[in-house]
Amino acid sequence: MKLLFDLFLTFSKIGLFTFGGGYAMIPLIERDCVDKKKWITHEEMMNITVIAESTPGPVAINCATYVGLKKKGFWGAAVATLGVILPSFLIILLISFFLDRFLEIKWVASAFRGIKIAVGILIVDAAARMIGKMKKKPLQIIILSASFAAMMSINVFAIRISTVVLMLAAAASGLAVYYIKRRKDKGVSE
Amino acid sequence: MILLELLIGFLKIGFFSFGGAYGAIPLIREVVLSYSWIEEEKLSYMIAVSESTPGPIMVNMATYIGSTKGGVVGALIATAAVVLPAFLIVIILTNLLKNLVKNGAVQSMLGTLKACVAGIILATGVYMILMNCMGSVTSASVDIAAIVMTAALGAVYFGSRKVAKNGISPIVLICLAGVTGVFVYGW
Numbered sequence: 001m002k003l004l005f006d007l008f009l010t011f012s013k014i015g016l017f018t019f020g021g022g023y024a025m026i027p028l029i030e031r032d033c034v035d036k037k038k039w040i041t042h043e044e045m046m047n048i049t050v051i052a053e054s055t056p057g058p059v060a061i062n063c064a065t066y067v068g069l070k071k072k073g074f075w076g077a078a079v080a081t082l083g084v085i086l087p088s089f090l091i092i093l094l095i096s097f098f099l100d101r102f103l104e105i106k107w108v109a110s111a112f113r114g115i116k117i118a119v120g121i122l123i124v125d126a127a128a129r130m131i132g133k134m135k136k137k138p139l140q141i142i143i144l145s146a147s148f149a150a151m152m153s154i155n156v157f158a159i160r161i162s163t164v165v166l167m168l169a170a171a172a173s174g175l176a177v178y179y180i181k182r183r184k185d186k187g188v189s190e
Numbered sequence: 191m192i193l194l195e196l197l198i199g200f201l202k203i204g205f206f207s208f209g210g211a212y213g214a215i216p217l218i219r220e221v222v223l224s225y226s227w228i229e230e231e232k233l234s235y236m237i238a239v240s241e242s243t244p245g246p247i248m249v250n251m252a253t254y255i256g257s258t259k260g261g262v263v264g265a266l267i268a269t270a271a272v273v274l275p276a277f278l279i280v281i282i283l284t285n286l287l288k289n290l291v292k293n294g295a296v297q298s299m300l301g302t303l304k305a306c307v308a309g310i311i312l313a314t315g316v317y318m319i320l321m322n323c324m325g326s327v328t329s330a331s332v333d334i335a336a337i338v339m340t341a342a343l344g345a346v347y348f349g350s351r352k353v354a355k356n357g358i359s360p361i362v363l364i365c366l367a368g369v370t371g372v373f374v375y376g377w
Contacts, residue, residue: 016244051283054300056207057276058246065280081277088245089253093265095239096257107377114371116234117322117339118363121347123315126212130308140305147309155317163216163310164206167303174302178295
């Protein structure tokens with residue numbers, strides 16, 4: 001019971017003090033859960049990061065769920081996850097009640113017109129970082145360019161194709177290439 | 191009905207968002223616009239608010255959209271829906287399929303999936319910048335102020351990395367852009 005409470009408290013602290021989303025949380029989780037509380041080892045933390053990057057959903061949720069699960073099973077996972085989202089949930093709920101009225105003020109509206117420009121830059125930056133970290137094999141580059149072209153046309157011509165379809169197609173081609181390669185390798189060795 | 195839409199919409203977002211918060215933005219945009227929950231303009235604002243408040247960006251957007259469309263109950267449903275897939279997947283992976291992520295076929299699939307997500311995010315960012323500078327892609331009107339601001343803020347943001355190791359943070363960029371906006375568009 002005490003550990004559950006501790007998990008909740010630690011993760012709500014992490015949730016409250018990280019700005020800028022999941023990746024900003026990783027160093028904090030490392031400091032609190034690995035160095036201070038010794039809930040998980042450094043190596044486990046590396047594993048979590050890999051799992052978080054390879055699974056869908058917010059990285060922070062993946063981390064909280066994993067640490068909670070390790071320490072206290074399902075309920076530990078539930079409590080840690082709840083802790084990490086509760087502070088921002090309350091803050092955003094409060095903001096949502098008055099943002100519309102706030103935007104009617106002239107200078108606030110002007111500020112947000114400027115902020116819109118920053119958001120475009122941030123998104124391009126996020127993409128650039130991902131491309132930087134990516135393995136640059138021909139297959140990856142082809143898929144990157146093809147999905148860029150497809151997404152641009154979807155936006156510009158307002159085509160009703162979901163990005164989910166693009167992602168499934170990319171995943172399928174990754175699988176196909178893997179099995180074709182393996183077959184070829186087997187053929188060579190025989 | 192709106193509650194059911196929020197549940198389905200955000201489950202979809204939670205399940206198909208790879209690559210952190212920015213990886214989810216193209217899908218959030220698609221879902222939000224297809225249900226016409228909030229306008230494109232407001233969505234941009236909300237990304238900035240989510241980036242500048244604590245917590246995961248994706249969760250913040252779910253809470254906001256849920257709250258504006260369905261009150262407190264809507265916020266609860268949308269937030270739970272966006273979190274649930276990640277929560278369950280981690281539990282399943284750590285319990286049953288410990289080595290699945292290291293499997294060659296899965297690695298190959300994730301490699302192409304990440305390339306695709308990077309392309310989708312890049313296209314979304316480029317498209318948003320184009321929309322900012324031209325109002326819309328089909329109309330030929332050009333917003334000179336927006337073009338100058340994009341160039342200047344981009345130069346400051348990326349240029350600051352050449353000077354300092356990490357450069358300025360996204361929150362600083364958002365504040366700078368807000369102040370610039372007030373001066374350019376009036377108060």
